[in-house]
Amino acid sequence: MNILAAEAHNPLIPPVGEIIVGIIAFGILYFVLAKFVFPQMEKTFVARREAIEGGIERAEDMQAEAKAALDQYRAQLAEARTEAAQIRDAARAEGQQILEELRTQAQEESARIVARGEEQLAANRQQVVNQLRGQIGQLAVDLAGRVVGESLAEDARRSGTVDRFLDQLDGMSSATAGDGRGGASAYVPQGER
Amino acid sequence: MTSSALALVNVLAAEGAEGDSGFQSPTIEEFYPEPLVSFSLLGVDFEFTRITFILFFATALILVLLVTAMRRPGIVPGKLQWLAESGYSVVRDGIARDVIGPKGLPFAPFLGSLFFFILANNAMSIVPGLQISPMSKFAFPLVLAVFVWVLYNYVGIREQGAAKYFKDAAIPPGVPAAALILVTPIELLQVFVIRPFTLAVRLFANMFAGHMLLVVFSLGAVYLLQVGNFSVIFAPFSLLMAIIMTFFELLVIVLQAYVFTVLTATYLNGAVEPAH
Numbered sequence: 001m002n003i004l005a006a007e008a009h010n011p012l013i014p015p016v017g018e019i020i021v022g023i024i025a026f027g028i029l030y031f032v033l034a035k036f037v038f039p040q041m042e043k044t045f046v047a048r049r050e051a052i053e054g055g056i057e058r059a060e061d062m063q064a065e066a067k068a069a070l071d072q073y074r075a076q077l078a079e080a081r082t083e084a085a086q087i088r089d090a091a092r093a094e095g096q097q098i099l100e101e102l103r104t105q106a107q108e109e110s111a112r113i114v115a116r117g118e119e120q121l122a123a124n125r126q127q128v129v130n131q132l133r134g135q136i137g138q139l140a141v142d143l144a145g146r147v148v149g150e151s152l153a154e155d156a157r158r159s160g161t162v163d164r165f166l167d168q169l170d171g172m173s174s175a176t177a178g179d180g181r182g183g184a185s186a187y188v189p190q191g192e193r
Numbered sequence: 194m195t196s197s198a199l200a201l202v203n204v205l206a207a208e209g210a211e212g213d214s215g216f217q218s219p220t221i222e223e224f225y226p227e228p229l230v231s232f233s234l235l236g237v238d239f240e241f242t243r244i245t246f247i248l249f250f251a252t253a254l255i256l257v258l259l260v261t262a263m264r265r266p267g268i269v270p271g272k273l274q275w276l277a278e279s280g281y282s283v284v285r286d287g288i289a290r291d292v293i294g295p296k297g298l299p300f301a302p303f304l305g306s307l308f309f310f311i312l313a314n315n316a317m318s319i320v321p322g323l324q325i326s327p328m329s330k331f332a333f334p335l336v337l338a339v340f341v342w343v344l345y346n347y348v349g350i351r352e353q354g355a356a357k358y359f360k361d362a363a364i365p366p367g368v369p370a371a372a373l374i375l376v377t378p379i380e381l382l383q384v385f386v387i388r389p390f391t392l393a394v395r396l397f398a399n400m401f402a403g404h405m406l407l408v409v410f411s412l413g414a415v416y417l418l419q420v421g422n423f424s425v426i427f428a429p430f431s432l433l434m435a436i437i438m439t440f441f442e443l444l445v446i447v448l449q450a451y452v453f454t455v456l457t458a459t460y461l462n463g464a465v466e467p468a469h
Contacts, residue, residue, distance in 0.1 A: 026336060
């Protein structure tokens with residue numbers, strides 16, 4: 001039976017029934033795959049790509065944010081620095097001014113002290129001179145009285161001889177020396193003698 | 194019962210009948226098993242043999258696998274999903290996009306279906322207990338080739354216009370007028386007859402020959418064991434060859450599915466892009 005059938009079979013001439021079966025089988029497979037499976041795969045590919053790209057995007061956003069924050073901090077720092085510099089400059093200027101004021105004040109003070117000292121010195125000197133003038137007059141009259149042997153005090157006081165003499169001496173010393181001091185120094189040795 | 198065992202029964206029966214007939218090599222009857230169901234519908238005879246059921250089984254198997262893999266797809270794929278996506282990616286990116294170009298992506302579902310259909314059916318040739326590929330029946334590769342033929346001609350006419358498509362097919366640009374006497378018939382025959390025919394025959398013949406090789410070596414081993422003389426020592430070699438050829442068959446299974454898909458993409462590329 002088999003042998004007889006073999007003569008009838010040609011492998012390159014398929015029966016119509018088999019062709020129809022093949023069409024149906026492939027048709028069903030194509031329908032299911034193209035309708036459900038492959039679109040699902042495409043969707044998964046897209047979702048996966050988006051997940052990856054989304055991650056990258058998020059990271060980029062974060063980086064941009066961090067960069068913005070950094071820039072802000074830098075700007076603030078620079079601002080603070082300029083402000084500090086300004087404050088420093090201002091402080092320096094103020095210090096300079098205060099120093100200047102103090103200096104002028106001190107100079108004024110010292111000038112005033114010097115002036116007062118000179119004034120006092122002059123007053124003392126005047127006082128001393130006046131005192132000395134009195135004492136020297138008395139001394140001179142006493143000495144002269146002792147030399148003459150009698151008291152000339154009354155007469156001398158009456159006539160103002162001593163004063164006149166001293167005025168002459170003053171006039172002489174001021175004529176010989178340039179200033180009052182020269183007169184005084186020229187006068188002192190005379191007094192001590 | 195496997196077809197090999199069936200053939201063995203035939204061999205033994207033949208031996209019993211004729212006494213001394215020697216090795217009975219497998220015949221074309223390997224591919225024509227007894228129909229399990231046969232009926233006639235609208236004047237067409239349907240004979241459902243075990244090969245027909247293997248076709249249904251393989252198709253259902255790959256469908257169930259792919260649908261299960263993509264039923265609840267995750268951004269991070271599971272093992273099965275990864276496997277399914279890898280297979281589709283090979284076709285979508287490696288064939289549709291790279292061979293056809295940017296216009297190729299719409300064809301990816303068709304190419305993917307072809308690939309998975311052929312792969313699943315080819316794989317049946319080494320599944321123990323089934324051990325025959327429906328693709329070794331010429332009808333099934335032929336159906337696929339005809340689908341491909343219809344598709345690329347349709348796409349060519351749609352993309353380039355009927356006049357230009359047929360003119361370019363008949364008169365390839367850049368061919369000297371004198372050569373057209375030879376070139377035109379060859380080109381027309383090639384585009385409209387030889388392409389689908391070779392596409393179908395390549396797949397069919399590979400699976401047909403692969404099955405024959407496996408049967409020959411398997412039956413050979415059995416025969417050498419039973420023949421009852423010193424030739425028993427050659428039986429293990431025959432068995433070893435059967436095992437080696439099974440691994441070789443595995444290579445052929447994947448390769449032929451890939452080749453069929455790539456060639457389809459190449460023809461589609463010729464239809465999408467005008468001839469150079």
